[in-house]
Amino acid sequence: MTRSAAFLLGMRALLPMLLGVVPFGVIYGVVALQSGIPPLAAVLMSSLVFAGSAQFLLAQLLGAGAPVLLAVGAVGLINLRHALYSASVAPALHALPRRWKVLLAYLLTDEAYAAAIPHLMQQPRSPQAHWLLFGAGFALWTGWQLSTLAGVLVGTQLPADLGLDFALPLTFIAIVVPLIDSRARLAAALVAGTMAVLLAGLPWKTGLFFAALAGLAAGAFVGRRP
Amino acid sequence: MNWTDWLPLWLACGLLTFAIRYSFIGLEGRYRPPGWFVRWLPYVPIAALTALATPELLLDAGNIQLGADNPRLWAGLVAIAVAARWRNTLLTIAAGFAALGLLRWLGDL
Numbered sequence: 001m002t003r004s005a006a007f008l009l010g011m012r013a014l015l016p017m018l019l020g021v022v023p024f025g026v027i028y029g030v031v032a033l034q035s036g037i038p039p040l041a042a043v044l045m046s047s048l049v050f051a052g053s054a055q056f057l058l059a060q061l062l063g064a065g066a067p068v069l070l071a072v073g074a075v076g077l078i079n080l081r082h083a084l085y086s087a088s089v090a091p092a093l094h095a096l097p098r099r100w101k102v103l104l105a106y107l108l109t110d111e112a113y114a115a116a117i118p119h120l121m122q123q124p125r126s127p128q129a130h131w132l133l134f135g136a137g138f139a140l141w142t143g144w145q146l147s148t149l150a151g152v153l154v155g156t157q158l159p160a161d162l163g164l165d166f167a168l169p170l171t172f173i174a175i176v177v178p179l180i181d182s183r184a185r186l187a188a189a190l191v192a193g194t195m196a197v198l199l200a201g202l203p204w205k206t207g208l209f210f211a212a213l214a215g216l217a218a219g220a221f222v223g224r225r226p
Numbered sequence: 227m228n229w230t231d232w233l234p235l236w237l238a239c240g241l242l243t244f245a246i247r248y249s250f251i252g253l254e255g256r257y258r259p260p261g262w263f264v265r266w267l268p269y270v271p272i273a274a275l276t277a278l279a280t281p282e283l284l285l286d287a288g289n290i291q292l293g294a295d296n297p298r299l300w301a302g303l304v305a306i307a308v309a310a311r312w313r314n315t316l317l318t319i320a321a322g323f324a325a326l327g328l329l330r331w332l333g334d335l
Contacts, residue, residue: 016319041232048233048240058239068235075239079246081274087250087263088270094254105248110278117271166298166326167319169282170305172275174318177309185272192273193280197290200281208277215273216266224265 006128010135013115020167021052021111021140022147028056029151035063039152046148050106050141053205054078055148077204084212085113092120092129100130107137111168114175115140121179188219297329 001009025046032042037059045055054075061071085108093101115136120129180186192215199207283302284290291299305322312318 013315016315019319037232038227038229041229041236044229044233045236045239048236049243050240051243054239054243071235072238072242076242076246079243081277082243082247083249084270084274086247087259087267090250090254093251101251102248105251106244108247108251110274113271114275117275121271163323163326163330166282166301166322169279169298169302170319170322171315172279173302173305173322174309174315176272176275176279177306177318178313179272185269188269188273189276192277196277196280197284200285201288208274211277212270212274215277216269219269219273220262220265223269 001126001128003128003131006131007135007138009119010112010115010132010137011139013118014111014136014139017111017115017168017171018139018143020165020171021143023162023164024052024056025144025147026151028052028059029148029153030155031056031063032059032148033152033155035059037062042152043145043149046145049075050144051075051079051082051109052144057204074204077206077209080206080209081110081212082108084209084216085110089113089116089120089129089133092124092126093133096130104130104133104137107133107141109137109140111140112136114172118175118179182223184219184223187222188215191215191218295333297326297333300329301326 028046029042032045032055033039037045042059045058049055049058057078058071058075061074066074086105089104089108093104096104112133116129116133119126119132123129126132176189180189192211195211195214196208199211201207202210279302283299284292284296286296286298294300301322304325305318308314308321309318
């Protein structure tokens with residue numbers, strides 16, 4: 001695979017997720033303004049933080065008058081699961097110069113990771129892994145910046161109940177289901193999925209992180225038995 | 227408040243988020259992770275993405291909804307079946323949306 005083919009593959013894998021991300025970005029822009037954040041600051045948050053659910057939470061916490069330290073702590077907790085993605089892609093990015101690692105870490109979101117994963121699981125040491133992740137990250141970054149800008153500038157004209165946010169779980173299903181080819185992987189999915197539902201009440205989406213950890217443990221436990 | 231007054235907080239949140247995402251990418255090759263950690267890693271894609279998807283199917287405003295009146299659950303199951311049979315991303319998404327639309331339409335009748 002050439003660089004440009006990998007870049008385009010990453011972009012293409014990410015595109016369906018934009019169906020769900022763009023309305024979310026528009027709503028973020030609206031919520032940020034309602035929370036008393038000035039328009040320019042609301043737009044800049046999208047490039048400085050670049051983490052959808054964390055930005056949403058931050059705007060809501062500030063709007064509710066939460067202390068600044070609590071807000072920073074909550075952003076850290078809500079993004080904790082990205083450490084798992086970091087560990088997961090680290091071997092594939094091992095030999096890259098630091099500027100590539102910094103760029104790809106900045107772009108390492110749920111969506112970009114999901115878009116790159118089918119290829120990375122087939123070829124864990126793929127020489128074009130960075131172009132693939134860059135293509136996916138670039139597509140998401142652009143969609144996110146433009147949609148939050150649209151939310152700030154024109155407000156929400158989208159009917160809230162179109163259900164476009166369903167595109168994200170559907171894409172994750174489309175990516176994960178074909179990967180489940182062993183009892184260990186099935187166990188990881190069942191335990192992580194069940195725990196995510198049971199722990200959904202934990203603050204700042206930390207349930208997602210602990211549910212994923214439980215899934216990892218279940219997969220490794222089932223996988224080590226003959 | 228001026229818009230620049232918010233930038234230090236955005237920078238703090240951005241740097242923290244970046245540090246979390248850079249963590250293992252930056253450490254790779256400089257340390258040897260424990261064996262259990264290495265055995266857990268291959269399951270990250272499946273565990274993390276399933277954890278993100280399932281609450282969207284099963285929860286409505288924080289409550290578990292397993293009934294016939296939860297269209298997202300049944301549309302999600304259709305998507306899982308289509309993904310398992312055809313392994314095609316766009317087809318899976320189209321089937322999930324079609325099922326959701328149909329179930330909502332039936333629910334409104």
